[in-house]
Amino acid sequence: MYRYDTIDREMLADRSAEFREQVERRLAGDLAEDQFKPLRLMNGLYLQLHAYMLRVAIPYGALNPTQLRKLAWIGRTYDKGYGHFTTRQNLQFHWIKLADTPDILDHLASVDMHAIQTSGNCIRNITADPYAGATAEEIDDPRVWAEAMRQWSTLHPEFSFLPRKFKIAITAAPKDRTAAKVHDIGLVVRRARDGQLGFEVMVGGGMGRTPYIGSTIREFLPANRLFSYLEAILRVYNRHGRRDNSYKARIKILVAALGAEEFARQVEAEWEKVGASVDLPDTELARIRGAFAPMSFETLPAVSEAHEAAKASDPAYARFVRNNVKPHKKAGYGIVEISLKTVGETPGDATAEQMEAVADLAERYGQDDIRVTHEQNLVLPHVRLDDLPSVHAALRAAGLASANINLASDIIACPGLDYCALANARSISVAQHIAQKFADPDRAERVGELKIKISGCINACGHHHVGHIGILGVDKKGEEFYQLTLGGSGAEDAAVGQALGPALPYDRVADAVDTLVETYLRERHDGERFLDTFRRTGVAPFKEAVYADVH
Amino acid sequence: MKALTANRLTDGEVVFWRQGQWVERFAEADLFAGDDPAGEAAEGRAKTQVLVVVEPYLIDLVESEGLWAPLSYRERIRALGPTNLNHGKQTEGGAAIAALKHAHGASRSTGRVDLIRRK
Numbered sequence: 001m002y003r004y005d006t007i008d009r010e011m012l013a014d015r016s017a018e019f020r021e022q023v024e025r026r027l028a029g030d031l032a033e034d035q036f037k038p039l040r041l042m043n044g045l046y047l048q049l050h051a052y053m054l055r056v057a058i059p060y061g062a063l064n065p066t067q068l069r070k071l072a073w074i075g076r077t078y079d080k081g082y083g084h085f086t087t088r089q090n091l092q093f094h095w096i097k098l099a100d101t102p103d104i105l106d107h108l109a110s111v112d113m114h115a116i117q118t119s120g121n122c123i124r125n126i127t128a129d130p131y132a133g134a135t136a137e138e139i140d141d142p143r144v145w146a147e148a149m150r151q152w153s154t155l156h157p158e159f160s161f162l163p164r165k166f167k168i169a170i171t172a173a174p175k176d177r178t179a180a181k182v183h184d185i186g187l188v189v190r191r192a193r194d195g196q197l198g199f200e201v202m203v204g205g206g207m208g209r210t211p212y213i214g215s216t217i218r219e220f221l222p223a224n225r226l227f228s229y230l231e232a233i234l235r236v237y238n239r240h241g242r243r244d245n246s247y248k249a250r251i252k253i254l255v256a257a258l259g260a261e262e263f264a265r266q267v268e269a270e271w272e273k274v275g276a277s278v279d280l281p282d283t284e285l286a287r288i289r290g291a292f293a294p295m296s297f298e299t300l301p302a303v304s305e306a307h308e309a310a311k312a313s314d315p316a317y318a319r320f321v322r323n324n325v326k327p328h329k330k331a332g333y334g335i336v337e338i339s340l341k342t343v344g345e346t347p348g349d350a351t352a353e354q355m356e357a358v359a360d361l362a363e364r365y366g367q368d369d370i371r372v373t374h375e376q377n378l379v380l381p382h383v384r385l386d387d388l389p390s391v392h393a394a395l396r397a398a399g400l401a402s403a404n405i406n407l408a409s410d411i412i413a414c415p416g417l418d419y420c421a422l423a424n425a426r427s428i429s430v431a432q433h434i435a436q437k438f439a440d441p442d443r444a445e446r447v448g449e450l451k452i453k454i455s456g457c458i459n460a461c462g463h464h465h466v467g468h469i470g471i472l473g474v475d476k477k478g479e480e481f482y483q484l485t486l487g488g489s490g491a492e493d494a495a496v497g498q499a500l501g502p503a504l505p506y507d508r509v510a511d512a513v514d515t516l517v518e519t520y521l522r523e524r525h526d527g528e529r530f531l532d533t534f535r536r537t538g539v540a541p542f543k544e545a546v547y548a549d550v551h
Numbered sequence: 552m553k554a555l556t557a558n559r560l561t562d563g564e565v566v567f568w569r570q571g572q573w574v575e576r577f578a579e580a581d582l583f584a585g586d587d588p589a590g591e592a593a594e595g596r597a598k599t600q601v602l603v604v605v606e607p608y609l610i611d612l613v614e615s616e617g618l619w620a621p622l623s624y625r626e627r628i629r630a631l632g633p634t635n636l637n638h639g640k641q642t643e644g645g646a647a648i649a650a651l652k653h654a655h656g657a658s659r660s661t662g663r664v665d666l667i668r669r670k
Contacts, residue, residue, distance in 0.1 A: 027561065029602050047605060049629050050639060051563035080638050097562035346635050417625060418633035421666060428635040478623055478657035 001062050001369065002147045002291040004112040011155070012109040015116060019043050020102035027099065042122075044115025045101055048421050052096040055118035056108060060128035060146035060170075061089030061372035065359035068370055070111045072355035078104055083355065085340060085348045087412060087463055088125050088167070089372040090118055094419050116154065121162045121249075123153035123234075127169035127178045130371035133292060134381035136329035137173035139189045140197055144289045145226065146170050148280055151288075152227055159234050163241030164249035166234070167206075170199075174492060179374055181205045181214045181494035182466055184251045185233060190220055197223040203233060203263065204255030207460035211496045212252040215260035217267060228279050232271035236263065295367050295382055300332025304385035310392075317392050319441060320403040325388065332385055336366075338378040338395060339402040339410060343439045346428050347413040348376035350400075357398035365391050374463075375412055375451075377405065408450040408517065409435035412463050416456030416473060417480070423456035425473025425480035425506070430454055433510035437517075447517055449529045451489070466490035468531045469513060470497040480506045486516070486542055487534045501543050512546045519545040552612040552619055553590045554580040555597055556629065556662070557604035565629045565640070566604060568593050573604060575640065577630040578647035582612065582619060608665055613656040618647060620654035625663055627651055 004012075019039070026036040040046075044055040056071065063071075071091055075083045078100050079093040086092055096104065108114055117124055128146040132138065149168060153159065159166070169178040172189035180186030186202035198220045205214030221229050233251075240258075242248040255263045311318045326335040338358060341347050350358075362370045362380055365387040371379040383391055395401040404410045411434060414420065416427030431454055438444040453467030457474075464470035470485035481503035488497030504512055517530070519542050524533040534542065554577070555568035566573035567580030574580065583590030590609050597607035611622040621627045631651050632639010641648055 027602070033560075033601060033605055047558055047563055049625070050565055050632065051558075099561050417628060418635050421663070423625075424663075426634065428633075432635070475659060475663075478659050480624065 001064055002059075002143075002288065008112065009109070012112070012114050015043075015114065016102065016105040016109050019105055023098060023102055038120070040098075040101075041119040042116070043101070043105065044118035045096070045098070046119065046421070048094065048419050049417075050419065051094065052098050052101065053419070054093045054096045054101060054104060054115055055086070056091045056093070056113060056115050057118050057125045058090050058113075058372050059150045060126055060132070060143055061130050061374070062128075062143060063370040063372065064368050065363045065370065067111045067113055068355050068359040068362070070107060070113070072352035072359070074104055074107055075355070076352040082349050082351045084346070084415065085350065085372050085376050085378070087374050087376060087414070087461060088118075089127055089130070089374055090125055091372070092415070094415065121164050121166075122160050123156065123162075123166045123168065126150055126153070127167070127180075127183065127374055129171045129173055129177050130373040130379045131173070131177060131326065131335055131381060132371075133294070133369075134328055134333075134335045135173055136327065137175060139172045139191050141289075141292050142170045142172040142189060143292050144285070145187070145189070145223075147288050147291070148227075148285065149230070152230075152280075159238065162234070162238055163243045164246065164251075166237075166251065176490075176492040176494075177373065179463065179466065179490035179494075181492075182207055182211070182463075182490055183214065185230070186214050187226075189223075192220060199223065199226060201229065201233075203267075204252040204260065205494075206250050206252040207463060207465045208250065209247060209458045209460075210253065211460070211465040212256060213494050213496065214252075215255060215263075217260055217264035224282070224285075225276065225279055228274045228276055229267070229271055231278055232267045232274050235270050235274070236266045295369075297330040297333065297382070298384070300330070300384065300386070302331040304332060304388070307385040307388050310389040314389075316396075316401070316403070317389060319445070320392050320401055321388070323403045323407065323445070324405045328382065334383050334385055334388060336380040336383045336388070336391060337373070337405045338380065338400050339404050340377050340400075341404055341410045341435065342399060342402045343404075343409055343435045344432060347411050347431050350378070354398050354400055357394060357400065361391055361394055375410065377410070403441060404438075404444060406449045406451070407444040408438040408447050408452060409444060410451075411435060412451075412453040412467070414455050414462035416454070416462075420456060422459060423473065424475035425456050425482065427454040427456040427462055427471075427473060430471060430473075430482065430506070430509050434513050437510055437514045447521065447530070449531075450517070452513065453488075463490055464488075465496050466494065467497060468529075468534070469516060471509060471513075474503055476503065482506065482509045484509075484512060484516075484546075486539060487531065489531060493531075498539055500539060501547055515545050516542050553583045553585060553609045554612060554619075554621070555583075555590065555593050555607055555609050556580075556626070557597060557607035560601075560603060560605055568597060568607070571596065576643075576647070577621070577640075577651065578618070583609075585611075606662070606665070608661045610661055611658055613654060615654035616646070616650040618650040620651045620656075622656045622658045623660040624657060625660040627654055629662075
């Protein structure tokens with residue numbers, strides 16, 4: 001993975017010292033809350049319902065064991081012994097004290113981490129494929145580009161006060177594990193017929209109160225022109241974005257207002273002016289690429305005897321392999337997804353002990369590499385199949401062996417009203433009740449791929465718009481109600497979900513989801529996922545089933 | 552009835568007004584009759600305590616098991632702790648916590664309304 005250089009480390013030390021001084025000035029009364037708030041937000045520090053919340057950046061979701069152990073230590077020392085992984089591949093601590101924060105930032109800096117640009121109207125943490133460098137599907141390693149974009153966007157003076165926050169995702173595989181089409185900019189690495197590397201550039205996707213699927217404004221951007229083109233997009237947005245209305249300030253609103261074609265025309269015109277001088281020199285790209293040089297994989301047989309024997313003798317292991325282990329580009333290796341969605345637990349939460357267990361496994365069996373997915377799970381991208389039984393046993397001991405990746409209980413849920421100052425309704429307990437319905441692993445596997453996503457308010461941190469079943473918490477005269485949507489997808493077949501009908505009260509949501517799934521099982525044709533069946537039948541049979549049940 | 556709440560500046564802890572000071576337990580909070588100007592007066596004083604608390608506001612209360620509890624669900628969660636884990640103020644237990652847990656009623660939280668207005 002990429003290692004910070006002296007400049008990076010000095011920058012973090014300066015930034016941490018600066019924030020320490022700002023906190024001291026706030027506590028001494030030299031800064032008013034209105035003056036201090038934007039400063040703390042620039043360092044990822046929010047004031048939530050019960051305490052301060054610190055959002056730590058995990059660039060493109062990549063961690064090494066030292067960093068994960070440090071996060072565990074911070075969780076144990078300054079929080080209540082856990083952390084919460086988010087849909088931007090970041091980690092949040094929910095019980096932080098303001099006075100402790102400068103020390104925490106120092107500890108983060110000691111392992112090349114920080115909380116910069118995890119809040120505010122700037123370019124946020126860049127999402128990348130968590131299988132990068134491990135999947136045979138990819139055209140190039142997207143981390144190389146994500147790291148280059150991280151360096152370019154960090155403290156970029158021109159893009160530190162955008163009309164609104166700005167999110168970029170990059171994937172290099174046909175299977176999109178980044179939700180690229182619902183980002184402000186989605187980049188898909190492409191290779192032209194002549195072998196040239198480039199990007200499909202999508203702009204104006206997003207969720208929130210006005211969801212849009214991004215529009216492709218360039219089918220093929222030569223890779224060496226990426227930064228001038230990004231700069232042109234950001235400049236057009238910075239100039240014309242709706243600063244007068246925060247609800248209309250995201251780039252998606254601008255792209256929709258102008259039309260994708262006109263937006264693209266303005267970007268191309270700006271691109272002409274920007275020129276190539278801001279593009280990444282080949283030498284710098286090569287330097288960054290060197291940090292992601294292929295691992296030293298062993299030459300192994302494609303079939304592992306130990307792995308096959310364990311599959312044959314241990315049904316729980318076989319189930320784990322079926323659902324959580326994905327093909328690796330190298331024979332004899334696998335990509336292991338670690339579910340943070342154990343039934344009954346809080347989606348995305350990991351205890352300090354669990355983080356340490358994963359760090360140990362990455363060190364011992366996983367080439368020191370850990371990833372966070374935007375679906376709030378962890379990944380060990382490079383595990384020898386021979387080692388998989390040992391990894392599974394260790395995960396089981398740590399309470400991390402749930403074999404439910406992409407199944408109904410693998411639910412995205414924002415912190416919701418249990419923690420978040422903005423939330424209307426709870427998300428976590430709704431997720432827990434639904435997960436309980438699919439606690440029988442045979443039933444969950446029979447249902448197959450089903451992405452349920454829950455947000456506690458219209459800001460859509462839980463990605464409900466793109467859930468196969470989306471659930472949005474709303475406030476009806478102070479009571480928790482939930483609007484259900486069906487047919488959304490954040491993957492390569494991206495779509496915004498369609499409303500099912502009137503909002504349901506809190507205690508009816510899990511039963512309604514159960515009814516939706518039973519309807520799917522009744523209606524599905526061979527090989528159809530929930531999403532496929534919904535797209536074929538439309539909303540009618542689902543609506544009829546749920547509202548017949550409710551009334 | 553009403554109570555006055557805020558988050559403490561140094562650690563974000565949910566606190567309640569009691570005779571010019573701030574306490575962590577809702578059960579110890581001063582209660583103001585809905586039409587008692589003392590509530591708004593306390594809120595005015597609280598807003599000057601900028602080195603102690605952030606964003607004080609009055610909340611509406613409802614009777615529960617012979618005691619008072621916040622009317623809004625959001626405020627009950629603030630007074631108790633999150634519902635997914637038993638690691639907030641609810642760990643203390645007792646009749647006052649039970650009354651909060653069993654309270655019914657609904658209203659929009661003044662805190663959330665203020666938050667939206669400021670945005």
